[in-house]
Amino acid sequence: MELSSSDKERIQHQYDALAKKTLVGEAKSHRRTLAKRAAREVPFSDLSESELAQLFTTDEYESDYFRFQVSGFDVLVKNELLAEALNALPERKRDIILLSYFLDMSDAEIG
Known part of the structure; x- marks a missing residue:
């Protein structure tokens, strides 16, 4: 069964709408993830000397x-x-x- 050009166009519009919804949802999810990560992470430049000292060790020979x-x-x-x-x-x-x-x-x- 062959689809008419208007049916093909309607299906294409439905697919485009679904793809846009999906991309918008993924973008929102990604922004939420980045916001959560930013709330937990601390830049090295904001750490005190004692906190930095806990993050590494030196080998002694x-x-x-x-x-x-x-x-x-x-x-x-x-x-x-x-x-x-x-x-x-x-x-x-x-x-x-x-x-x-x-x-x-x-x-x-x-x-």
Whole structure:
């Protein structure tokens, strides 16, 4: 059965109306989704320093530290200036400082 040209035109208009309704509905849905997302999201520039610090981690490698051997213990020092200052000290004083400050030993334990 062949459709007349007016029937074809009517079907085309019905399809166009349905397509427009669908697109309008999708656009509204998309705008609602974007509004909900914008209400929940916070730009990085609005975060405080402490909040930003929770969002990342840094890898630490043994090669990042300066190693000192004292009384059978390995003491790792990350600060380069501190490591240079400790290296400049005589061994006995350096050992006392390392045992006291880095290994939390008391004077009696060090002695």
